[in-house]
Amino acid sequence: MTKTERQWRDGSGGAGHLQRVASNAVFTRTQTAYRAYIDHASGCATCAMDSGQCTIAEELWTVYGATTS
Template identity: 40%
Template sequence: MQQVTDSGTYNRIQTAYRAYINHATTCDDCGHGERRCPEADQLWRAYRAARS
């Protein structure tokens, strides 16, 4: 049986991931995903926390 998250959790995870991706693909300091600036690091941590 697969664990299913509620829609609130799913939305929180997707919102956090989208914020990270939007930032990483437009930030000159992030190098289009090759490295992460401090803001991207913070967004990534927020995404990981949302998944926990």
């Protein structure tokens, strides 16, 4: 479900203001879950050394998969 929310925007040399922006809760959850998976994989020694995934990466991927279905 898409809704509208307001986010603060800094003004260019002047006062800032609130701006209306579209928000999609499902998209945000999906992106957050995928970012957690990528952040883990980029810093995990096990994931970097083995083409398979460590148990934490598997769990994070499962969470990401649940947000896309």
